[in-house]
Amino acid sequence: MIQNSLWLQGFKENKQKPKLEKNKFDICIIGGGIAGMSVAFHLKDSNLEVLLIDQGTIGFGATAYTSAKISYLQELPLSKIASMHGEEASRNYFRSQKEAYDKIKTIIDKYKIDCDYVHTKEYIIAPTEKEIVKLKTEKNYYQKWNIPYFETQSLSLPIPVSYAFGVESAVFHPLKYLYGLKDIMKNKIDILENVCAKNITKNQDIYSIETDIGTIHANYVVVCTHYPFFIKPGYIPFKTHVEKSYVTATHTENTQALSCITTGTPLHSVRYHQDYLIYGSCAHALTNHLDDEKNFGILKKRLQDHFQKKPDYMWFNQDLIPNDGLPFIGETESEHLYLATGFHTWGMTNGTLAGMIIADLILKGNSPYKELFALKRKWNLNRIGHFLVDGSRYGKIYLQTCLIKNPKFYQNHVCVTYENGKRIGIYIDDNGVRHKVLNTCPHMKCHLVFNEKEKTWDCPCHSSRFDIDGNIIRGPSKNSIQFLE
């Protein structure tokens, strides 16, 4: 069994640090996941000089760990958005997702991107009678707006189905798609891997992006780093929480052109890729259920119970869930500085949409979705409620990590302790070598928790990850943690 994403098989990590040959550009895009690459793609014919930088290898962030369903049937977004922002906003959200869904297909067809794109039927499933009401409320919007759908009470899947409705949908290989985009942009967009943005400042109308290989100047900056590496502008940590969920890929002879996701708990997510069943489950707020060994154990058991299979690949992913149900795509309060994040586990359409919207905003000064995804949005009671729940989650986990330094699931080779007032994490490897690091995340000072499964120190609040020697693996922290010995 491989403890990594199926999508990374055959893709090589680039470890080479580039040189900064040129440091002035019209536009600098930070982040080369589906969002950043889509922004670059939509700017490629603009005659503007565009640079895209990524702190690692293109596509190796959250996009490499997705299930890669391309769908506008996304659990129950329409009811949620209608309750928070009104029905017109909900309808607009639907339009945006359908447009992005169609756009992906158009790009793939036009440029003949070989990315295992397969047309499927995607269902949302109510496993119990209780869940049916929620599904039917969502379906009412489809009826009202004349969106084609089909319904059923049984599917050829070994998971409980009381009622399901579905739409035409698709799946693909996310990295093959991104590398297809990269090929198309060759000679039009400069792409530099292994360049980490540390800070952005503005002097008159020019932005300076401080990176680990020098400073880059640009008139426009687009931040597509999944979780932004700064708090202001945008204040994203106060408008989102992180959700973590787990995925397996298992060889099967019974593939189908069918995808699904269930409502309620436990979550079951299914799609197929070539001769693999891709099954996901165990979604939870990052602040809860810290024991990954246990979480993967539950995932394995569900796969066994329902499909009588053992996983060939197993991985997890994390995504930002906005507290008012809508992603953040648009200009920040700092003019010409753009942000795209909060895709609430539907980044294939929303990342693509980020490309369309931000390119429109830069090139035309407007987008039909400018208001819908604007970073500055009204607060209402419902949103305040979600904000308070998220806030109490952060408070609870902070307190919990203060009171319990070494949770029961830590094995003998891991220990958190205090030395000279500093919180220290120690991991002893198989050769008996001690790896001692500071145990506080540089981003917002949360205490890090050891991930036994992947041998990393993880932030239980905002999803930064560090290796046993403190080197940063994934932001929002822009810095590593101090290695002590």
Ligand SMILES: Cc1cc2nc3c(=O)[nH]c(=O)nc-3n(C[C@H](O)[C@H](O)[C@H](O)COP(=O)(O)OP(=O)(O)OC[C@H]3O[C@@H](n4cnc5c(N)ncnc54)[C@H](O)[C@@H]3O)c2cc1C
């Ligand atoms: C379990 C799970 C399953 C999912 N399945 C689906 C699905 O089926 N369909 C779907 O539509 N969505 C799905 N999603 C959501 C989707 O995976 C994400 O929303 C999407 O991949 C996010 O793309 P991104 O471009 O914003 O981020 P990323 O892919 O993470 O890209 C951000 C890039 O920025 C770079 N970066 C970060 N910080 C810096 C810095 N300081 N300087 C330079 N570069 C930096 C990173 O290296 C990274 O490459 C799923 C999410 C989860 C949790």
